[in-house]
Amino acid sequence: MMDFQKVKNQLTMYTPQKFLTAVLTNEQDEDSSIIFSQQLEKQFEQNIQYLASEETISSEDVATWKKSEFLVIAQTIDGDYIAGTIHQTLVIPASLYKTDIEVFDLKLPDFFIEYTNNTLKSALLPK
Amino acid sequence: MARKKQKPPFSPAIMLVAVLLILVLGVFGVQVPDTIQEMFGVHTQQQSKPTTTTSVSSTNPGPKELGPATFSTNELTDSKSGWIDYHSLDSLGRATGAEALLKPAMVNTGTSANKDIRPPGFISGLDPTNHSRGHLIGRQLGGSGDDARNLTTLYQTPVNTPFMTKYENQVRQALDKGETIRYRVTPVYEGTELLCKQIDIEAKGLNKNTTVDFRVTILNEK
Numbered sequence: 001m002m003d004f005q006k007v008k009n010q011l012t013m014y015t016p017q018k019f020l021t022a023v024l025t026n027e028q029d030e031d032s033s034i035i036f037s038q039q040l041e042k043q044f045e046q047n048i049q050y051l052a053s054e055e056t057i058s059s060e061d062v063a064t065w066k067k068s069e070f071l072v073i074a075q076t077i078d079g080d081y082i083a084g085t086i087h088q089t090l091v092i093p094a095s096l097y098k099t100d101i102e103v104f105d106l107k108l109p110d111f112f113i114e115y116t117n118n119t120l121k122s123a124l125l126p127k
Numbered sequence: 128m129a130r131k132k133q134k135p136p137f138s139p140a141i142m143l144v145a146v147l148l149i150l151v152l153g154v155f156g157v158q159v160p161d162t163i164q165e166m167f168g169v170h171t172q173q174q175s176k177p178t179t180t181t182s183v184s185s186t187n188p189g190p191k192e193l194g195p196a197t198f199s200t201n202e203l204t205d206s207k208s209g210w211i212d213y214h215s216l217d218s219l220g221r222a223t224g225a226e227a228l229l230k231p232a233m234v235n236t237g238t239s240a241n242k243d244i245r246p247p248g249f250i251s252g253l254d255p256t257n258h259s260r261g262h263l264i265g266r267q268l269g270g271s272g273d274d275a276r277n278l279t280t281l282y283q284t285p286v287n288t289p290f291m292t293k294y295e296n297q298v299r300q301a302l303d304k305g306e307t308i309r310y311r312v313t314p315v316y317e318g319t320e321l322l323c324k325q326i327d328i329e330a331k332g333l334n335k336n337t338t339v340d341f342r343v344t345i346l347n348e349k
Contacts, residue, residue, distance in 0.1 A: 031251045033242050043284055046183045050289040051296060055303075078239050078266060079259060079288040094288045095267050095296050100235065126239045 001116050002026050008109035016071035016084035019108045023073070033077045033126035040072045044081055048096060056096040065090075073108065077126050084108035091124045100124070184285040186349055190293070193342040196331040198309050205307060205333050209233050211264055213276035219321065220247050222279040224313040225263040225270070231302045233269035237262065240272040248280040248321030257349060259283035261326075263312040265295040268302070279314045280322050282349050290345045291326065297339060298330050307333045314347075323347050 007022050023036045048057055062070065068085035072092075075081055079094035089111035091102040102122055104111055114120045183189075209230035214223040240260035250256040261281030264270030271277050281287045298308050310330045314323035325346050332339040 031242065033239075043183075047289040047292075050183055051293055053296065053300070055300060056296070075283070076239070077242060077260065078262075078272070079283055079292075093267065094292050095299065096292075097267070097296070097299070100267070123235065124239070126242065 001029065001032075002112075004109055004112040004116060008113065011109065014107055014109070015069050015086065016073060016108055017069070019084065020071065020073040034074050034082065035076075036074045040075055040081065044072045044083075044092075047094075051096050055098060057092065057098055057101075061098070076124070078124070080124050082111075084111075091122060093124055183289060184349065187282075187285050187290075187346055189285075189345075190290050191344045193344060195340045196309070196311075196329040196342050198311070198329065198331055203309055203331065203333060209269070209307070211269060211271075213263070213271075213274055216276055219319060220275070221316060221321065221323075222246065222263060222276050222314060224311070225277055227264050227268070227270075227310040229268055229298065229302055229308040229310050231305055234299060234302050235267055235269075237264070237266035237268060237270040238272040239266060240278060244273070244275050244278055246275065246278045246280045257282050257284060259287045261287045261291070263314065263326075264310070265291070267299055268295060268310070279326075281326070281347055285349075286326070286345055286347050291328070294328050294330065294341070294343055297341075301332050301337060301339045306337055306339070308337075308339055309333060 002023065003026075007019070007026065010022050011018055020036060020038065024038065028036060045059070045062070048059055048062065052058070065083075065085055068087065070083055070085045070090075072081050072083045081092040081094070083090045083092060084107065087105070087107065089104045089106050089108055091104070093100045102124055104120065106114065111120070115125065206228060209228045209232070211225060211227040213225045217223050240262065244260060246260055249258050249260060251258070259281050260272070260278045262270040262272060263277050263279060266272060281291075298310060301308055308330055311328070313327045315325045315327060317324045325344050327342070327344050329342045330339050331337070
């Protein structure tokens with residue numbers, strides 16, 4: 001498992017993009033339950049269109065989040081998305097159901113530190 | 128009152144040739160404009176094409192909707208509580224199918240795919256394999272990620288998400304409205320291939336006014 005404390009210490013200034021860039025300089029575990037990628041944003045936005053319904057995330061929701069530098073940075077073993085804003089981390093189910101989104105008041109580095117310490121409560125994240 | 132019979136605008140010979148021409152063109156897939164067809168009193172119906180979506184993949188043709196579900200009357204028997212029945216693994220360790228009677232209480236009771244289960248053919252990593260341990264009965268519908276009988280190797284994008292998710296979401300919507308749904312997911316393998324060629328999904332609501340009644344095939348291709 002990646003050392004997220006070390007990644008956090010490398011960051012002089014935090015944004016989701018800077019965090020992702022820092023993470024990607026480290027080698028990812030081949031069999032990890034969470035895979036970080038720069039390529040997820042496009043796929044995420046295509047899926048918003050494809051799965052569009054009253055219950056799912058809309059482009060307007062994303063536009064609102066983007067005011068806080070929202071960025072999709074990882075995908076879990078179940079196809080769920082992990083995204084960050086300046087202040088929060090969002091775990092978004094593959095279904096894109098709004099009611100199932102888990103919002104953590106943690107910046108991405110702290111979120112992953114807690115995740116690796118098994119101190120996060122989540123119905124979506126891989127155990 | 129009897130309707131006055133209108134005189135045809137063309138001679139019978141011209142009418143006959145035109146009708147034959149429209150029908151022959153129709154056989155070869157050439158659609159003559161409706162206004163011309165109406166002029167000669169014929170209507171050739173365009174062959175209905177399966178619903179496909181190509182916007183999320185350059186090669187996978189997308190789900191093929193094949194009409195209503197094919198459950199027998201017996202298979203549509205309701206019961207007080209829902210259930211999931213995973214079929215046995217085959218001799219190659221491949222998941223062979225799952226049946227369920229889904230109830231609202233089952234929503235979001237499923238579990239994440241267990242990292243220790245590696246369905247046949249599964250290769251780790253998002254790129255370039257793009258493999259996922261795909262739930263037959265989706266997690267949001269109560270499917271287990273800890274039972275190898277419910278996991279088969281699927282391409283994460285676009286097969287698992289968004290193609291399968293689209294139909295799971297339709298079922299989820301109905302469950303959220305209090306419906307009961309009969310559900311079946313079957314991976315189809317070619318010979319001893321470890322990855323299934325396609326996933327077949329059938330769902331039918333048991334309520335009278337249900338909006339869920341479909342049979343769909345999704346190719347397991349990138």
